[in-house]
Amino acid sequence: MSAWPEVDPGAAGLHAAWYTANVAAHCITSQRCECGTLRAPARYRCAVCGSDEWEFVPLTPTGVVRSWTITRRPLHFAFAEVLPYALLVVEVAEGLRFLLHYRGDAESVSIGDRVTIDVDRFGLPFAKCAD
Amino acid sequence: MARHGDLVGGHPGVTLTAIAGVGETPFYRGATRLPVELMLDAALAALDDAGLQRTDIDGICPPPGYTSAEELAVNLGVRDLAFSATSSLGGASSLAAIRNASLAVAGGAASCVLVVVGWNGYSWLRPREGVPVPRHGLTLTSAQEVVTDVMVPQGAIGPPQFYAPIANRYRHERGIDEHDAAAFAMAMRRHAARNDLAVMGDRPLTLEEYLASPMVSDPFRVLDCCLETDSAAAVLVTSVERAHDLRNGGVTILGAGEGRPDPPDDVAGRADLLNIGLCAAARRAFAGSGVGPDDLDTVGVYDCFTYLALLQLEALGVCDRGGAGDLARSGALDLGGSLPTNTHGGLLSQGHTWGMNHVVEIVRQLRGTAGASQVVGAEVGAVTGWGDFGDGTLLVLGVER
Numbered sequence: 205m206s207a208w209p210e211v212d213p214g215a216a217g218l219h220a221a222w223y224t225a226n227v228a229a230h231c232i233t234s235q236r237c238e239c240g241t242l243r244a245p246a247r248y249r250c251a252v253c254g255s256d257e258w259e260f261v262p263l264t265p266t267g268v269v270r271s272w273t274i275t276r277r278p279l280h281f282a283f284a285e286v287l288p289y290a291l292l293v294v295e296v297a298e299g300l301r302f303l304l305h306y307r308g309d310a311e312s313v314s315i316g317d318r319v320t321i322d323v324d325r326f327g328l329p330f331a332k333c334a335d
Numbered sequence: 336m337a338r339h340g341d342l343v344g345g346h347p348g349v350t351l352t353a354i355a356g357v358g359e360t361p362f363y364r365g366a367t368r369l370p371v372e373l374m375l376d377a378a379l380a381a382l383d384d385a386g387l388q389r390t391d392i393d394g395i396c397p398p399p400g401y402t403s404a405e406e407l408a409v410n411l412g413v414r415d416l417a418f419s420a421t422s423s424l425g426g427a428s429s430l431a432a433i434r435n436a437s438l439a440v441a442g443g444a445a446s447c448v449l450v451v452v453g454w455n456g457y458s459w460l461r462p463r464e465g466v467p468v469p470r471h472g473l474t475l476t477s478a479q480e481v482v483t484d485v486m487v488p489q490g491a492i493g494p495p496q497f498y499a500p501i502a503n504r505y506r507h508e509r510g511i512d513e514h515d516a517a518a519f520a521m522a523m524r525r526h527a528a529r530n531d532l533a534v535m536g537d538r539p540l541t542l543e544e545y546l547a548s549p550m551v552s553d554p555f556r557v558l559d560c561c562l563e564t565d566s567a568a569a570v571l572v573t574s575v576e577r578a579h580d581l582r583n584g585g586v587t588i589l590g591a592g593e594g595r596p597d598p599p600d601d602v603a604g605r606a607d608l609l610n611i612g613l614c615a616a617a618r619r620a621f622a623g624s625g626v627g628p629d630d631l632d633t634v635g636v637y638d639c640f641t642y643l644a645l646l647q648l649e650a651l652g653v654c655d656r657g658g659a660g661d662l663a664r665s666g667a668l669d670l671g672g673s674l675p676t677n678t679h680g681g682l683l684s685q686g687h688t689w690g691m692n693h694v695v696e697i698v699r700q701l702r703g704t705a706g707a708s709q710v711v712g713a714e715v716g717a718v719t720g721w722g723d724f725g726d727g728t729l730l731v732l733g734v735e736r
């Protein structure tokens with residue numbers, strides 16, 4: 205397996221702003237509503253209070269694996285070089301859950317494991333072996 | 336046991352509706368005509384089945400893509416269309432559309448609604464000479480924003496990857512394993528062997544063959560994934576009263592419901608990965624239908640992936656949580672079992688028409704015209720739908736003998 209293809213995610217709107225915030229914070233972030241509710245993926249308004257006042261805040265850069273898959277067949281040429289790769293559902297301490305690719309031995313991860321979350325130079329978050 | 340509830344879709348006191356005609360095309364792998372042309376074939380077959388004229392149609396529910404109510408209307412000679420609606424729940428759209436049609440007829444907005452789906456499921460990723468490409472593909476929904484901007488950059492490109500975390504959580508929480516999935520896949524092949532249209536009709540499946548099938552995205556092997564076909568299917572929805580006088584009578588729509596996981600557009604973000612849309616859809620569809628899961632004589636389950644078909648059987652309520660594997664292994668899903676399921680072979684072994692092929696099969700079962708696949712005495716059936724990121728639909732059908 206070669207290195208993950210680091211490219212600009214090419215996102216738009218709020219999602220692009222999220223990647224930019226991750227770069228600026230050097231870690232995974234989420235929106236925090238003025239009422240204190242955290243949310244991800246990015247939304248225009250808070251599902252709890254309805255407000256559109258929010259800011260991006262850093263999250264705890266570790267989490268626990270709730271589920272996973274290992275992709276072994278090329279579903280897209282852009283990721284053909286990195287097969288097999290693991291995709292993890294990771295829950296951070298704040299309670300938010302993210303789908304993250306794993307940079308490391310895909311076969312080594314299972315449900316309940318703790319992983320570290322990092323971001324690349326484009327702000328794309330990923331999981332790696334816990335420090 | 337109550338056979339005909341006096342409610343439809345949870346709305347009391349309205350006209351009972353029925354499916355009066357069904358039609359479908361063969362399952363092509365490289366169709367030489369466009370999806371809209373296949374849909375017109377299916378529509379005409381459904382009209383013929385019902386003994387209705389093209390001009391009897393006054394409502395059309397097209398799928399979210401490939402065509403429009405207007406394009407279908409002008410090609411069918413429908414000059415005064417009174418109703419149209421499209422729901423975007425991916426593969427669950429077929430049953431949502433039947434529910435829309437039922438509500439329209441019950442509410443008086445239309446008297447005879449064509450519900451049709453069709454696509455180039457095989458050919459859109461396998462272009463070749465002589466296979467035309469539709470100008471408009473699947474309509475992208477708002478759920479696509481999170482896919483494009485958040486999931487694809489992670490390397491999550493397609494349905495096997497979107498759904499695999501649900502399946503692995505299902506294995507983890509409820510003890511389902513590959514032998515359970517294999518049992519479901521093999522049951523579909525046994526059903527397909529009796530179905531003339533089935534793509535896998537002459538391809539029996541052994542456990543050894545299943546276990547040797549390459550992994551696509553754990554826990555999904557190639558043989559856990561449904562077929563892809565170019566095909567179309569249609570049904571006609573009208574009132575029970577009108578259907579009664581038609582060529583094949585009517586199969587009554589006892590209940591219909593739709594539901595979505597929370598949030599619908601982000602699988603990873605869910606508090607409970609197993610709380611799929613069908614859980615809410617089933618509650619809504621059974622409420623007031625006069626029947627429950629124990630009354631079902633046969634079921635069509637949206638078997639896009641083996642594990643998800645098993646999970647849907649649990650959400651439908653025909654077995655306990657974690658019990659779907661035993662159900663499949665016991666032979667209950669086979670002809671002669673306690674709950675013959677996908678007697679046409681399903682998406683896994685017959686073909687893939689967004690589950691409308693399941694509706695066609697259940698209607699034939701309840702009419703008693705399912706031929707070699709007939710479930711003796713079938714009077715009540717249900718069809719599940721699955722789409723997008725776990726949206727669910729349920730249609731409950733019945734006949735009086």
Ligand SMILES: [Zn+2]
Nearest residue numbers: 237239250253
């Ligand atoms: Zn708020």
